[in-house]
Amino acid sequence: MLSDVMEDYLKAIYVLQTESGPPVSTSAIAERVGKTPPTVTSMLETLEERGLVEREKYKGAELTEEGRTVALEVLRHHRLLEAYLAERLDYSWSEVHEEADALEHHISEEFERRVASALGDPAVDPHGDPIPGADLEPPADDDTRPLTEVAVGDRVVIARVSDRDDEELEYLDRAGITPGTTVEVVDIAPFGMVTVVGGPDREPHGSDADGDGGEREQSLPEAIAGAVRVRPVEEVNGAAATDAGVGGA
Amino acid sequence: MLSDVMEDYLKAIYVLQTESGPPVSTSAIAERVGKTPPTVTSMLETLEERGLVEREKYKGAELTEEGRTVALEVLRHHRLLEAYLAERLDYSWSEVHEEADALEHHISEEFERRVASALGDPAVDPHGDPIPGADLEPPADDDTRPLTEVAVGDRVVIARVSDRDDEELEYLDRAGITPGTTVEVVDIAPFGMVTVVGGPDREPHGSDADGDGGEREQSLPEAIAGAVRVRPVEEVNGAAATDAGVGGA
DNA sequence: GTGAAGGATTAGACGAGTCTAACTGAAATA
DNA sequence: TATTTCAGTTAGACTCGTCTAATCCTTCAC
Numbered sequence: 294m295l296s297d298v299m300e301d302y303l304k305a306i307y308v309l310q311t312e313s314g315p316p317v318s319t320s321a322i323a324e325r326v327g328k329t330p331p332t333v334t335s336m337l338e339t340l341e342e343r344g345l346v347e348r349e350k351y352k353g354a355e356l357t358e359e360g361r362t363v364a365l366e367v368l369r370h371h372r373l374l375e376a377y378l379a380e381r382l383d384y385s386w387s388e389v390h391e392e393a394d395a396l397e398h399h400i401s402e403e404f405e406r407r408v409a410s411a412l413g414d415p416a417v418d419p420h421g422d423p424i425p426g427a428d429l430e431p432p433a434d435d436d437t438r439p440l441t442e443v444a445v446g447d448r449v450v451i452a453r454v455s456d457r458d459d460e461e462l463e464y465l466d467r468a469g470i471t472p473g474t475t476v477e478v479v480d481i482a483p484f485g486m487v488t489v490v491g492g493p494d495r496e497p498h499g500s501d502a503d504g505d506g507g508e509r510e511q512s513l514p515e516a517i518a519g520a521v522r523v524r525p526v527e528e529v530n531g532a533a534a535t536d537a538g539v540g541g542a
Numbered sequence: 543m544l545s546d547v548m549e550d551y552l553k554a555i556y557v558l559q560t561e562s563g564p565p566v567s568t569s570a571i572a573e574r575v576g577k578t579p580p581t582v583t584s585m586l587e588t589l590e591e592r593g594l595v596e597r598e599k600y601k602g603a604e605l606t607e608e609g610r611t612v613a614l615e616v617l618r619h620h621r622l623l624e625a626y627l628a629e630r631l632d633y634s635w636s637e638v639h640e641e642a643d644a645l646e647h648h649i650s651e652e653f654e655r656r657v658a659s660a661l662g663d664p665a666v667d668p669h670g671d672p673i674p675g676a677d678l679e680p681p682a683d684d685d686t687r688p689l690t691e692v693a694v695g696d697r698v699v700i701a702r703v704s705d706r707d708d709e710e711l712e713y714l715d716r717a718g719i720t721p722g723t724t725v726e727v728v729d730i731a732p733f734g735m736v737t738v739v740g741g742p743d744r745e746p747h748g749s750d751a752d753g754d755g756g757e758r759e760q761s762l763p764e765a766i767a768g769a770v771r772v773r774p775v776e777e778v779n780g781a782a783a784t785d786a787g788v789g790g791a
Numbered sequence: 792g793t794g795a796a797g798g799a800t801t802a803g804a805c806g807a808g809t810c811t812a813a814c815t816g817a818a819a820t821a
Numbered sequence: 822t823a824t825t826t827c828a829g830t831t832a833g834a835c836t837c838g839t840c841t842a843a844t845c846c847t848t849c850a851c
Contacts, residue, residue, distance in 0.1 A: 298837085298838065320798065330798075332839055334799065334800055336839095350799080350846090351798080351846055381660075392650055395649070396648055399648055400645070401640070403641070404627075411630075567828080568829055569828065579828075581809055581810070585808080588807090588808095599829080600817065600830080
């Protein structure tokens, strides 16, 4: 049986690997799980003995297929929980992360099934992150890119928002930059400040927006814009695009 | 911060204390938490240092007020979770225990509040056990007694059913002996075998009962009947009618 | 090609929680 | 009261996950 701690490392490696490809460095893992590098080295050894990662000393680590499956299971739990909390217990999308982190290691398979089915097998969580399927196959790459890489004049749909930082999330929530919203980039200033215009085209999360539904202009610092991924508006294909359970409740 | 493990010990001590009064023996705790007696001794020392239990060597242990508050918090989590799982995720009352055990240490105060309010602040869990209030005051003694102590001819309401053993629970579920059911004791045979007649007078838990709503005769072995607590029929709601401290352990 | 910088690993220690084996104390019995 | 029994405790060891300090690569700049 794997400990919670191991599951956390595996999840961290998976996410890092997805963001920037393998191999993943010791220090990147350390940073993400909030431990020191020696601790990570030693855990990596354990994980390697168990066949969950492969690593090359001084280079970095990579999940084995088994390790990836475990990571996807944890991620599925995490994102299903986030979706459930937002949809059934009235959490706002910026609040769900921490609770899901605490619970993700402790739910049974039965619980997972019941939650998934209560929600109708949602494809994405409230931040727009894809929820791995019950088969635990890695999700296909999507066609999103960071908001910082969009050209001025483009109209795009907010696809997802990194759930790493609470303050960022609050900021974006107040700014109305939520998954599913369509915006147009009107300016990219020095230092990466991105200005967008647009607003929710369906109901927003959490407390309701003010009446001006849709044409606010927002300027986002680069640090925040970089945490937002977008996709082209014209996208309509079945799985990812419009429905997909994004708009909580 | 208290570990999950400590919370488990505290919960165990609380329950044992409630069942048979303080002090609680090392071996009783060991049995309940599934650890060896030396392990318990050593944990008891830790708990004493932290001011959560008082103990007298070779005699036994007792919760301090602070220890009791922690135990009640855990119990509140446990029972709220059981109630939520049964009511909102379609678990049957015999399935909820294990899931709640795993989750009880990891939910936030916020989660506790939301679950409680989603359910309308329920007073009892699906097994009939009282859910401690948000104030964490110890619940008053109730007027229940074990089914084995009822006189032949008495009509009584099933108040609660011990949630310790899955098989017992399944057995009782199939037999229709569920909290809220009114039964009449028609016989007490040698070896404590108790025969009752009756059935659900309100809706049963889990899958619906067959049409014959209420006159099956059931014979329960003593081991099982002892896990069932009952109260007089004339009792109407949870507001504890009189002070008749009969069943009080 | 050499050296400096900086990330990674090794070494060693520690606290938590657990165990088994050995011993101690308390309580019941004779 | 002396003995026996058995629960409770002490002793000592082990695993896990963690840390700090010291050392060891690798790589990048010159």
